[in-house]
Amino acid sequence: MLDPFSPAKLDRYLDRFDQAFKNYDGLMPRSQFHDSYEYYNASWTDQLFDEFKKRRGYDLRDQLPAFFGKGNADTIARVKCDYRETISDLHLDYIQRWTQWAHSHGSISREQAHGAPANLIDVYAAADIPETEIYARYEEKHMPMLKLSSSAAHLKGSPLASSESFTWLGEHFNVSLAQVKQQADFLMLSGVNHIFFHGIPYSPQDASWPGWQFYAAVNFGPQGGLWHDLPAFTSYVARCQSILQRGRPANDVLLYVPFHDLWNSPRGLLTMFTTPGQWMVGQPFYADANTLWERGYGYDMISDRFIADAKVDGGSIVLGGNKYRTILVPKTGWMPVETLRKLIELAKGGATIVFHDALPADVPGFGNLHERRGEFKSLIDSLKFTASARMRQANVGAGSIVVDADLDSLMMRAAAEREPMTDLGLRFVRRLRGDGYDYFIVNWSDSRIDAWVPLGVAANSLAILDPMSGASGVGAFRRSSGNRTQVYLQLLPHQSCIVHTSSRASQIAKPWPYRHAAGDPIAVNGTWNVQFIEGGPQLPQAYQTGTLTSWTTRDEAECKRFAGTARYRIEFDRPGAPADDWRLDLGAVHESARVRLNGREMATLFAPPFALNVGPYLQAGKNVLEVDVTNLAANRIADMDRRKVKWKYFYDANVAPLGGRGVLDASHWPLRDSGLLGPVTLQPMRKQIPQ
Numbered sequence: 128m129l130d131p132f133s134p135a136k137l138d139r140y141l142d143r144f145d146q147a148f149k150n151y152d153g154l155m156p157r158s159q160f161h162d163s164y165e166y167y168n169a170s171w172t173d174q175l176f177d178e179f180k181k182r183r184g185y186d187l188r189d190q191l192p193a194f195f196g197k198g199n200a201d202t203i204a205r206v207k208c209d210y211r212e213t214i215s216d217l218h219l220d221y222i223q224r225w226t227q228w229a230h231s232h233g234s235i236s237r238e239q240a241h242g243a244p245a246n247l248i249d250v251y252a253a254a255d256i257p258e259t260e261i262y263a264r265y266e267e268k269h270m271p272m273l274k275l276s277s278s279a280a281h282l283k284g285s286p287l288a289s290s291e292s293f294t295w296l297g298e299h300f301n302v303s304l305a306q307v308k309q310q311a312d313f314l315m316l317s318g319v320n321h322i323f324f325h326g327i328p329y330s331p332q333d334a335s336w337p338g339w340q341f342y343a344a345v346n347f348g349p350q351g352g353l354w355h356d357l358p359a360f361t362s363y364v365a366r367c368q369s370i371l372q373r374g375r376p377a378n379d380v381l382l383y384v385p386f387h388d389l390w391n392s393p394r395g396l397l398t399m400f401t402t403p404g405q406w407m408v409g410q411p412f413y414a415d416a417n418t419l420w421e422r423g424y425g426y427d428m429i430s431d432r433f434i435a436d437a438k439v440d441g442g443s444i445v446l447g448g449n450k451y452r453t454i455l456v457p458k459t460g461w462m463p464v465e466t467l468r469k470l471i472e473l474a475k476g477g478a479t480i481v482f483h484d485a486l487p488a489d490v491p492g493f494g495n496l497h498e499r500r501g502e503f504k505s506l507i508d509s510l511k512f513t514a515s516a517r518m519r520q521a522n523v524g525a526g527s528i529v530v531d532a533d534l535d536s537l538m539m540r541a542a543a544e545r546e547p548m549t550d551l552g553l554r555f556v557r558r559l560r561g562d563g564y565d566y567f568i569v570n571w572s573d574s575r576i577d578a579w580v581p582l583g584v585a586a587n588s589l590a591i592l593d594p595m596s597g598a599s600g601v602g603a604f605r606r607s608s609g610n611r612t613q614v615y616l617q618l619l620p621h622q623s624c625i626v627h628t629s630s631r632a633s634q635i636a637k638p639w640p641y642r643h644a645a646g647d648p649i650a651v652n653g654t655w656n657v658q659f660i661e662g663g664p665q666l667p668q669a670y671q672t673g674t675l676t677s678w679t680t681r682d683e684a685e686c687k688r689f690a691g692t693a694r695y696r697i698e699f700d701r702p703g704a705p706a707d708d709w710r711l712d713l714g715a716v717h718e719s720a721r722v723r724l725n726g727r728e729m730a731t732l733f734a735p736p737f738a739l740n741v742g743p744y745l746q747a748g749k750n751v752l753e754v755d756v757t758n759l760a761a762n763r764i765a766d767m768d769r770r771k772v773k774w775k776y777f778y779d780a781n782v783a784p785l786g787g788r789g790v791l792d793a794s795h796w797p798l799r800d801s802g803l804l805g806p807v808t809l810q811p812m813r814k815q816i817p818q
Contacts, residue, residue, distance in 0.1 A: 277318025475524030662691010
């Protein structure tokens with residue numbers, strides 16, 4: 128365990144690595160990685176008194192009663208705020224020094240700042256690749272926490288924002304690729320474009336199934352239950368990331384995070400900024416972040432340090448090579464005088480700076496308080512506001528400072544472009560590329576979208592990409608009032624797509640295949656031949672059935688504990704109904720399916736909808752459908768625990784259950800449905816021309 132506030136002690140630790148690398152002439156590691164802040168109870172460092180005096184302008188030893196919670200509550204809060212800011216500064220120095228060291232050895236750095244008692248935006252940005260992480264729960268209320276790391280990447284101009292993903296998405300051996308996809312979409316919506324699996328444990332090839340396990344779920348390795356059809360998921364992520372790693376973020380709003388509001392408290396000692404972000408709840412900036420998200424305003428978060436680095440170009444605020452329309456300051460109790468001065472300077476240069484509800488009230492900290500308060504008041508008094516019924520505006524140089532209680536009015540005043548698609552339950556990431564924009568769009572609602580969807584930008588052409596299949600085509604679009612573009616989208620719940628707009632004519636010749644149902648679904652009936660082709664502990668006996676049910680309902684022990692793949696085969700006649708296309712729907716699938724029609728590989732389906740268009744591949748007369756369905760490993764693990772088979776031999780924490788305490792016991796798990804449950808149908812489809 129290192130002292131996380133001492134670059135000197137870090138250097139002493141790294142000296143052993145310097146010696147090891149001296150005579151090493153191979154390829155260097157691509158990146159060095161610093162995991163989430165887990166320096167538990169670290170609150171001091173040898174040089175803290177000296178560093179405190181240098182940074183805060185007074186000796187902490189002169190205010191020890193306040194530091195230990197005695198005296199006036201305001202003084203206590205201010206002294207502790209200074210201590211917390213000093214700790215933050217020292218940890219930032221520590222991470223910056225580590226990044227420099229990585230560069231000196233030909234590597235880059237990857238940093239998980241969360242958990243630290245520090246300004247997370249600054250610490251994330253101290254590395255080449257800021258990295259967030261996500262656990263079992265993920266809800267839209269967690270989005271502001273996730274966006275701290277991608278904001279840091281955008282502010283410093285880093286092309287990558289990464290994530291430790293799926294760590295505790297669910298219980299061991301119980302997580303499906305459908306669940307993994309949904310969490311991956313959530314991460315990409317937060318600005319992540321560089322996903323890391325957590326994880327694939329190292330395991331000797333001669334270790335009996337399921338091999339060595341890591342204490343945390345989810346296991347993406349060859350024996351974890353997801354390996355068989357994992358390439359379909361990684362192909363999906365690759366297509367998304369190939370778009371999300373290009374161009375630049377196209378967010379209009381910089382949302383100020385007032386860390387001094389969080390530090391300025393008489394309670395406790397350190398403030399730990401952990402994930403998923405409970406420390407944000409109740410803070411005005413958190414409420415504003417959620418409102419911006421729900422209303423469809425693209426935003427990044429910004430710290431005092433980055434405000435100090437901001438420039439103005441043609442009325443836009445420039446950071447990391449990216450242009451923003453405004454800085455939004457939420458209702459803030461304490462703001463450094465340097466930050467207020469810089470905001471006014473940006474306005475003088477032509478920027479629009481907006482304050483939600485009120486101007487900040489005071490400066491934080493204890494040192495030189497009288498002088499700083501005096502300058503703060505002078506700066507506030509220099510703003511000559513004119514007031515309307517609700518809004519106050521001060522023209523400052525070429526720009527303005529606006530105060531309003533209505534967030535939408537502030538955004539309109541700053542010319543921030545809202546994406547109205549969020550009103551339909553769609554969520555998006557928008558990136559600027561060349562002569563247009565790339566949108567990653569997810570239907571986050573439980574309703575089907577089959578409608579014209581408004582975009583916040585104008586376009587002369589538009590293409591749609593399905594990242595699940597790789598299909599692409601020219602999308603239907605039209606102009607609405609205000610020169611807005613509308614694109615026609617057909618998305619089932621939790622489906623995603625990529626929309627590329629351009630100011631030029633499209634180079635894609637093929638139109639996007641819009642389809643609508645032309646009749647009721649027709650059941651694919653007959654005799655299904657089911658053969659178990661891969662897995663264990665033993666392959667169950669093949670069987671035939673006219674009714675699709677979970678293979679665990681069969682009166683055979685091997686079916687109930689089997690983990691692997693079964694092949695479903697059926698012959699059927701092509702329906703005689705007229706149609707431009709046919710949609711094959713597998714119904715319920717547990718958990719992923721490789722589909723072949725008449726010997727042709729069609730697709731690997733691992734998330735709803737388990738359906739695809741197959742019209743061009745249907746033959747007149749007899750057709751043969753084969754579906755290889757792979758289940759999860761949960762039933763096999765539960766059977767091993769019921770029979771008390773020893774399979775848990777992890778040396779430190781062993782295989783912990785969801786929640787991380789004790790040793791996993793799967794003997795009480797119920798049987799999970801497995802296989803193809805259907806109903807399998809063919810639905811006639813007609814070409815659709817959006818009107």
